Amino acid sequence: METERAPLISLRNVNLWYGTVQALRDVSVDFYQGELVGLVGDNGAGKTSLVNIISGIVAPTSGEVYLDGQRITSFHPKLAIDLGVETTQQSVGLCDNLSIARNYFLGREPVRRIAGIPFIDLGKMRKEGRKAITAFGLRESVDVDGEVALLSGGERQAFKIARAVYFRSRILIMDEPTNNLSVRERERVNDLAVQLKDQSLLVIYITHDIFQIHRIADRFIILENGAKVADVPRNLMSAEDLERIIREGVGNDAGSPRSG
Amino acid sequence: MRVSLARFVLKRPETSAVVVTAILVTFLTITTGGTWLSFANLQSVSRITAVLAIMAFGEALVISTGEVDVSVGSVFAMGALIFIGVGRTVNLGVALLLALGGGLLIGLLNGAVVAFFRVPSLIVTLGTLFLFRGIAYGVTEGFYFGASDEVRSRLIFNVMGGANLGGVNVAVLWALVALLVLHVVMFYMPMGNRILAVGGNAASAYSRGVNVARVRLIVFALSGLLAAFAGMLDAASIGYVDGSFGELMELEAIAAAVLGGCSLVGGRCSLLGTLLGAFLLRAVGSYLVILGIQPQWFILLLGVIVVLASLSDRVLTKLLFRLQQR
Numbered sequence: 001m002e003t004e005r006a007p008l009i010s011l012r013n014v015n016l017w018y019g020t021v022q023a024l025r026d027v028s029v030d031f032y033q034g035e036l037v038g039l040v041g042d043n044g045a046g047k048t049s050l051v052n053i054i055s056g057i058v059a060p061t062s063g064e065v066y067l068d069g070q071r072i073t074s075f076h077p078k079l080a081i082d083l084g085v086e087t088t089q090q091s092v093g094l095c096d097n098l099s100i101a102r103n104y105f106l107g108r109e110p111v112r113r114i115a116g117i118p119f120i121d122l123g124k125m126r127k128e129g130r131k132a133i134t135a136f137g138l139r140e141s142v143d144v145d146g147e148v149a150l151l152s153g154g155e156r157q158a159f160k161i162a163r164a165v166y167f168r169s170r171i172l173i174m175d176e177p178t179n180n181l182s183v184r185e186r187e188r189v190n191d192l193a194v195q196l197k198d199q200s201l202l203v204i205y206i207t208h209d210i211f212q213i214h215r216i217a218d219r220f221i222i223l224e225n226g227a228k229v230a231d232v233p234r235n236l237m238s239a240e241d242l243e244r245i246i247r248e249g250v251g252n253d254a255g256s257p258r259s260g
Numbered sequence: 261m262r263v264s265l266a267r268f269v270l271k272r273p274e275t276s277a278v279v280v281t282a283i284l285v286t287f288l289t290i291t292t293g294g295t296w297l298s299f300a301n302l303q304s305v306s307r308i309t310a311v312l313a314i315m316a317f318g319e320a321l322v323i324s325t326g327e328v329d330v331s332v333g334s335v336f337a338m339g340a341l342i343f344i345g346v347g348r349t350v351n352l353g354v355a356l357l358l359a360l361g362g363g364l365l366i367g368l369l370n371g372a373v374v375a376f377f378r379v380p381s382l383i384v385t386l387g388t389l390f391l392f393r394g395i396a397y398g399v400t401e402g403f404y405f406g407a408s409d410e411v412r413s414r415l416i417f418n419v420m421g422g423a424n425l426g427g428v429n430v431a432v433l434w435a436l437v438a439l440l441v442l443h444v445v446m447f448y449m450p451m452g453n454r455i456l457a458v459g460g461n462a463a464s465a466y467s468r469g470v471n472v473a474r475v476r477l478i479v480f481a482l483s484g485l486l487a488a489f490a491g492m493l494d495a496a497s498i499g500y501v502d503g504s505f506g507e508l509m510e511l512e513a514i515a516a517a518v519l520g521g522c523s524l525v526g527g528r529c530s531l532l533g534t535l536l537g538a539f540l541l542r543a544v545g546s547y548l549v550i551l552g553i554q555p556q557w558f559i560l561l562l563g564v565i566v567v568l569a570s571l572s573d574r575v576l577t578k579l580l581f582r583l584q585q586r
């Protein structure tokens with residue numbers, strides 16, 4: 001509609017209910033290849049819910065989802081990953097009981113086949129895991145064979161981002177990626193998001209840091225109480241306006257409670 | 261250096277099982293004046309350990325995913341009854357396939373209900389425990405199924421538990437094969453990585469594309485298969501089977517896995533430890549027999565051992581955590 005390019009991902013009239021809680025209300029939105037989209041909104045606005053649909057964690061209660069113009073009918077993370085969606089989740093993604101190396105490749109372990117039987121390529125898992133640790137400013141002392149449980153909050157976050165970047169293909173979703181990160185690491189993540197967009201990936205970036213995202217994103221989608229209340233290119237809205245809308249709301253929800 | 265060795269030792273989930281086993285063997289040998297360590301006793305302990313271990317390996321896999329399978333004792337009976345029952349009337353080869361297939365099917369049934377309906381595994385497998393124990397009592401009608409001399413002379417029967425090689429029952433070899441194969445699957449193949457991931461954090465595993473339902477289905481299927489296999493091996497070496505065959509053995513299997521260092525909340529597994537756990541339980545059992553103590557006391561002792569083991573697990577975990585903080 002707004003451009004002649006075909007959208008990479010398209011949501012049409014999507015509703016999502018968790019039991020009696022409506023997390024998304026009639027959301028229609030398009031995402032294009034090579035853009036960095038800032039997905040913003042208050043706590044509980046439905047940001048994570050929206051990306052959970054794209055990364056296959058949940059299925060919408062109603063509405064349609066298209067990828068490359070193809071209707072998606074079954075929702076499963078494996079399917080999304082195979083279609084090129086890589087995600088750094090807000091609250092899941094790491095198994096504390098497994099080593100860093102094993103977490104890095106969880107679900108797509110590199111294998112070496114001996115007589116057709118798949119054996120984990122532990123060497124490769126360690127090597128790539130170690131690379132991620134050093135490339136992402138994790139302590140030198142961090143051991144790839146050590147359990148993820150031993151990492152600090154920021155280290156866990158850095159690890160998740162490093163992993164997503166390693167496996168990136170067409171779509172990268174980052175749900176509050178800079179949480180727990182130092183100023184320097186935050187800069188690093190933001191630069192990376194821009195770089196990946198320049199490599200013509202679609203980057204969907206969720207954050208509460210409005211001024212940061214305003215610097216780097218091409219477009220903003222604002223959610224409020226599960227509904228899309230704004231979808232604007234950066235040049236049409238200042239960071240201050242963006243923040244004000246999120247803070248004060250557009251007031252079109254007619255006071256309807258989220259749960260009911 | 262000292263710390264890193266300690267760390268390595270403590271990191272191994274089977275550490276406490278090794279220590280307890282060593283102490284126990286010494287104790288048993290000394291207090292029975294060497295009788296416990298006699299060849300005849302070791303022969304019987306190794307066989308009954310092997311049978312329990314094979315069942316406990318399956319239990320260990322289920323426990324690793326954070327579930328539990330209490331139906332294994334009944335599946336054990338089904339495997340034994342089908343093998344001996346069908347073997348003496350129809351054909352041993354068919355009996356073998358039916359026994360293993362039956363165990364696999366019961367496991368799949370348990371697994372499917374747990375994986376697709378998310379019913380707690382304790383409830384589901386409690387149901388199948390009663391169901392198949394009922395069937396076991398029903399088909400035997402208070403009697404037992406015995407294998408004829410003709411059946412006992414057959415190759416399949418001997419390979420499946422009937423024979424002793426150099427004094428050691430073939431079940432011991434089967435247990436070692438199962439240990440090796442399952443250890444490789446758990447720690448050197450993608451499936452094992454996913455089993456541990458599901459036990460550690462199922463939602464995270466799911467988000468990384470792991471088919472969590474399939475993992476659950478597979479561990480229950482393997483548990484059923486192994487329990488039936490163990491039942492077959494035991495029945496073939498004893499030569500007969502009745503309706504109470506394998507009763508309460510599910511508790512021993514769970515105890516063996518937990519003693520061996522498998523965490524009941526999932527995510528931590530040791531098959532070598534499980535073998536040692538099975539040995540511990542069976543060693544204590546044989547000790548009571550040697551001392552002429554009523555076997556009923558074994559249940560009490562089983563309880564004490566499990567409580568102590570879970571306590572020592574907590575203590576070890578805390579110690580490990582402190583060491584890792586350095």
Ligand SMILES: Nc1ncnc2c1ncn2[C@@H]1O[C@H](COP(=O)(O)OP(=O)(O)OP(=O)(O)O)[C@@H](O)[C@H]1O
Binds near residue numbers: 022023047258
């Ligand atoms: N698994 C769930 N079960 C029930 N309700 C849920 C679940 N996940 C989210 N919700 C509800 O759905 C609504 C939207 O949640 P969501 O996580 O999408 O918000 P968000 O915009 O990501 O918030 P935040 O900025 O705090 O991460 C909230 O009211 C939340 O309580």
Ligand SMILES: [Mg+2]
Binds near residue numbers: 047048049090175
């Ligand atoms: Mg969120």
